[in-house]
Amino acid sequence: MVDQRVALRQEARRREVMAAAVAVFSERGYRATSMSDIAERLGMGKASLYHYVTSKEEILVDLYEEVLRENVIAARRIASAEQTALDALAELIADRVAYTCRNRELLRVFFEEEAELPARQQSRLISVRHEYEQTLLEMVARGEAAGEFQLTTTPQIFVNTVLGAANWTYKWFQPRGPLSPEELGSQMAAILLATLRNP
Amino acid sequence: MVDQRVALRQEARRREVMAAAVAVFSERGYRATSMSDIAERLGMGKASLYHYVTSKEEILVDLYEEVLRENVIAARRIASAEQTALDALAELIADRVAYTCRNRELLRVFFEEEAELPARQQSRLISVRHEYEQTLLEMVARGEAAGEFQLTTTPQIFVNTVLGAANWTYKWFQPRGPLSPEELGSQMAAILLATLRNP
DNA sequence: GAGATTTTCGACTGATGGGTCTAATTCACA
DNA sequence: TGTGAATTAGACCCATCAGTCGAAAATCTC
Numbered sequence: 001m002v003d004q005r006v007a008l009r010q011e012a013r014r015r016e017v018m019a020a021a022v023a024v025f026s027e028r029g030y031r032a033t034s035m036s037d038i039a040e041r042l043g044m045g046k047a048s049l050y051h052y053v054t055s056k057e058e059i060l061v062d063l064y065e066e067v068l069r070e071n072v073i074a075a076r077r078i079a080s081a082e083q084t085a086l087d088a089l090a091e092l093i094a095d096r097v098a099y100t101c102r103n104r105e106l107l108r109v110f111f112e113e114e115a116e117l118p119a120r121q122q123s124r125l126i127s128v129r130h131e132y133e134q135t136l137l138e139m140v141a142r143g144e145a146a147g148e149f150q151l152t153t154t155p156q157i158f159v160n161t162v163l164g165a166a167n168w169t170y171k172w173f174q175p176r177g178p179l180s181p182e183e184l185g186s187q188m189a190a191i192l193l194a195t196l197r198n199p
Numbered sequence: 200m201v202d203q204r205v206a207l208r209q210e211a212r213r214r215e216v217m218a219a220a221v222a223v224f225s226e227r228g229y230r231a232t233s234m235s236d237i238a239e240r241l242g243m244g245k246a247s248l249y250h251y252v253t254s255k256e257e258i259l260v261d262l263y264e265e266v267l268r269e270n271v272i273a274a275r276r277i278a279s280a281e282q283t284a285l286d287a288l289a290e291l292i293a294d295r296v297a298y299t300c301r302n303r304e305l306l307r308v309f310f311e312e313e314a315e316l317p318a319r320q321q322s323r324l325i326s327v328r329h330e331y332e333q334t335l336l337e338m339v340a341r342g343e344a345a346g347e348f349q350l351t352t353t354p355q356i357f358v359n360t361v362l363g364a365a366n367w368t369y370k371w372f373q374p375r376g377p378l379s380p381e382e383l384g385s386q387m388a389a390i391l392l393a394t395l396r397n398p
Numbered sequence: 399g400a401g402a403t404t405t406t407c408g409a410c411t412g413a414t415g416g417g418t419c420t421a422a423t424t425c426a427c428a
Numbered sequence: 429t430g431t432g433a434a435t436t437a438g439a440c441c442c443a444t445c446a447g448t449c450g451a452a453a454a455t456c457t458c
Binding site for chain 1: 226227228230231311312314315351352356357359360361362363364365366367368370371378383386387389390391393394396
């Protein structure tokens with residue numbers, strides 16, 4: 001009973017620490033950020049941080065774990081969607097863009113700090129990324145086989161082009177701009193899939 | 200006479216240092232790279248490095264300067280091209296992709312170490328980027344005004360989408376793959392401009 | 399409100415890294 | 429082969445930083 005309460009409070013505080021870490025890592029970079037920087041942002045001393053976290057590296061690994069988890073879920077959702085390959089692609093791209101725009105700071109860290117990960121996590125990262133990409137490739141292959149559309153390039157190149165455009169949004173999306181992440185997502189999907197609609 | 204020879208030799212050696220720095224920065228990140236790492240890669244002691252370079256920061260600034268210079272040149276070339284807006288766009292994208300693929304390591308540093316730049320360089324970076332983007336936007340506006348094509352989104356969004364796809368190539372292009380940077384460039388241009396060819 | 403538990407932190411440690419100093423070594427040229 | 433400049437580097441300095449320790453506050457429980 002009591003343990004529960006304490007555990008929950010700690011959990012919540014831990015999340016605050018992670019959020020602060022994301023903010024600072026994103027702004028200065030993982031390596032350039034000291035534990036004191038994170039602590040300062042929370043108005044606490046560096047030593048206190050270690051009550052919620054065991055190491056700086058653990059923070060980074062956990063952040064990656066969070067994004068990776070989301071990736072796995074997204075990949076599953078994609079694979080099980082019952083719709084035209086074209087529709088599925090559109091939904092996927094819009095989703096991906098929206099997610100990226102909603103978590104710009106986290107994804108900046110995710111995309112730019114790969115080299116800081118311990119080897120274990122690095123291979124997990126690669127394998128999840130591969131799985132995600134594979135799902136996408138299969139989707140494209142399905143659409144092509146069904147005669148829904150025709151590519152002018154390798155599926156691989158098409159997929160990389162699309163993902164590049166979508167991922168890059170963490171660098172330029174403005175949350176105070178006129179478009180919501182979802183609106184931007186569907187507009188970008190339209191741009192990126194235009195090549196499929198006419199040969 | 201003699202000074203010339205010496206100056207040239209030093210210049211050449213300096214370039215080797217910069218190249219080594221790019222390689223290591225790209226692999227481990229700027230902050231995680233020590234001067235000894237760079238020196239080691241060249242088979243020399245850390246102290247020797249300082250004969251060719253005055254500080255670690257200077258190396259980074261110079262690398263940015265190099266890319267920035269290329270950007271300015273590219274922007275000028277774009278602006279002065281006498282051709283259809285559509286053709287110009289295609290050429291530009293292909294160019295951009297090819298350049299990025301040919302200098303993957305340098306561009307990884309360029310895109311991922313912005314936060315490490317001193318304020319002076321950071322504003323220069325922003326202004327050059329802005330200029331480049333502006334040129335692109337004008338090109339799109341010209342094509343639209345001339346009735347060459349019609350956008351389904353803001354020019355800004357279209358441009359960001361295109362640049363995202365092009366820039367992202369530093370993350371996945373494989374120099375040992377079947378496609379040359381130029382071939383990939385023109386294929387990607389086709390994908391990205393398809394949206395302009397039919398409403 | 400005593401006693402246990404949780405949370406906080408000041409002070410410390412060991413390691414790393416940017417940059418310097420001084421001196422040895424190599425090189426170009428006469 | 430001698431001389432002065434160019435090149436190299438070992439040892440050193442100082443700042444920063446991840447992580448620890450012990451103890452003081454703050455909080456909770458009954």
